Amino acid sequence: MSAFLIIGALLAVFVFIPMIVTGFLRNVEAGTIRMVSWLSGKTLIFRGPGKSWEVPLLTTGTTLSSKAINVDLDITDQTADLDDHGVPQPIKVRVLASAIVSVGDSDQMIKTAANRFFSKPDEEQINILIDLLSSSGRRAINLLTHDQLFSAKTAPKLPVGGIPAPAGTAVAVQDEVSRALAPSHRGEVEDDDDPLAIIIRKACSRELTDLGLSFNSLNIKVVQSDVAEARRRQSTAEAQANAEIVAALQTRRAKEAEIEAARVISDRQRELEQTRAANAALVAEAEAKKQAALAMQRSAELEATQIAQARADAERVRIEAEAQARAEAIRITTVAEATAESIRKVNEAIQQGGESYFRYKQIEMLPDVAPFIADALSKARLVTISGGGESAAEGTTNSITGVIQTVLAAQLVASSGMMDNAQPTAIPVGRIVGSE
Structure with missing residues (x-):
């Protein structure tokens, strides 16, 4: 019996109690809203994620989606x-x-x-939102100009309140736009909002509030018009023209850069050729100077060789001349000594032989010396100055006798072979002077 009690208690703890708790506490998922209505008419609202307090048989619960609803709009109308x-x-x-x-x-x-929106089918809910937002969008388009639609952030700000309207804008339309753009009780208008979103929010806020909804944002995907397409084509053409101009400028600049590079390369090549020519001229000049230096060196070497040869020749000639001079001196000395010796011997012979020897030699050599004596006497200019009692005839005779003796002595020496090259005619007879 106790085992059944234990099992029953465990079932109550693990099964019945969780079922009871689940019946009273219900999960509310994120993105949902749980409405719980009591018999007394009181309604409690629970926003997920969380738990809702419900009592079976005493409460009624309804789950609503709190997620944002995205509505696609396709609005076609005319601008103001x-x-x-x-x-x-x-x-x-x-x-x-x-x-x-x-x-x-x-x-x-x-x-x-x-009660008013989620009670309808899903398709009808979307249609209601499309109709409501489209009508507000068409009204907003009727209040805005073409440029304001296409350039909301760059278009001139629309005046608010008593600010005068821009020139060319209808006063009634402008006043309505000003009222639509005026700050509401929901706060100041954001600076980044474009006029179309502001006007749609203002126009449909009351209708959405009547449905229990709020307008969050409007994302304008595309604004199409013939004017915009023409402007787009014009902008495309201008952009294409600008691109072509830029491309042409780039091509021209590239061509100019290429020409400039070619010019620089040509200048560099010309400078290189000039440098090469200058270097070749310098090399040729250096080679010419080298050849000239070599020629000068060879000439100097030749001159030095010639000078050395000349010096050697001069030295040789000098040595030969000195040797020849010494030999000649020796020969002359020998001849002189021989002549002196011969004269001395003649004198000794004359002294020893007396007058008879001399006269004998004169008679012996007379055939040989007679022509020479005659020639000498013919060329002699005799001037006889007598004095001391000697007559002129005696003085002349003595002078002639002296000449004959001199010639005979010379011939005697020559005949003796002591003088190799002696000639009897080499003894000139000049002026013979006899005196006492």
């Missing part, structure tokens, strides 16, 4: 453009955008959304 005279000149535009809405933050808006 005017010509220079203020006459309406609307431009047809097409706006592709996506709007994001979600359930309101307050409990009252959540209850309203549960």
Whole structure:
């Protein structure tokens, strides 16, 4: 029995109690809202993630999605453009955008959304949002100009309140735009919001509030128009023209750079050729100087050789001359000594033999010396100065006798062979003077 009690207790703890707790506490997932209504009419709202407190049979619960709803919009209408005279000149535009809405933050808006919006089928919910946002978008397009749609951040700011409207803009339209762009009770308008999103938010805020929803943002994907397409084509053409101009400029600059590079290369080549020519001229000049130096060196060497040879020849000649002079001196000395010896011997012979020997020699040599004596006497100019009692005839005779004796002595010496080259005619007879 106790075992059954234990099993029952365990089942109660692990099965029945979790079931009871699960029946009272229910999970509320993230992105959902749980509405719990009690019998008393009180409604509690639980936002996920979390738990909701419910009592079976006493409460009724409903789950709503708190996730943002993305609505794609395709709006086609005309802008509020005017010509220079203020006459309406609307431009047809097409706006592709996506709007994001979600359930309101307050409990009252959540209850309203549960009763008026989420009570309808999903397809009808999307259609309601598309109709509501499209109508607001078309109204916003009717209030804006073409340039404001295409250039929201660069377009001139629309005046607010009592600020005068720009020239060429209808006063009624401008006032409505000013009211749409004026700050509301929800806070100041963000500077980054474009006029189209601001006007759509203002225009549909009341209708969305009636459905329990709030407008979060508007993302404009594409704004199309014939004017924009023409401008786009013009911009494309201008961009293409600019690109072609830039390409042409780049090509021209590249060509100029190429020409400049070719010119620089040509200048460098010309300078190189000039340098090579100058170097060749320097090399040739150096070679010429080298050859000239070699020629001068060879000439100097030849001259030195010739000088050395001349010096050697001179030295040889000098030595030969000195030797010859010494030999000649020796010969002359020998001849002189021989002559002197012969004269001495003749004198000794004359002294020893007396007058008879001398006269004998005179008679012996008379045939040989007679021509020479005659020639000497014919060339002699005798001047006889007598004195001391000697007559002129005696003086002349003595002089002639002296000449004959001299010639005979010379011939005697020559005949004796003591003088190799002696000639009897070599003894000139000049002026013979006899005196006492």
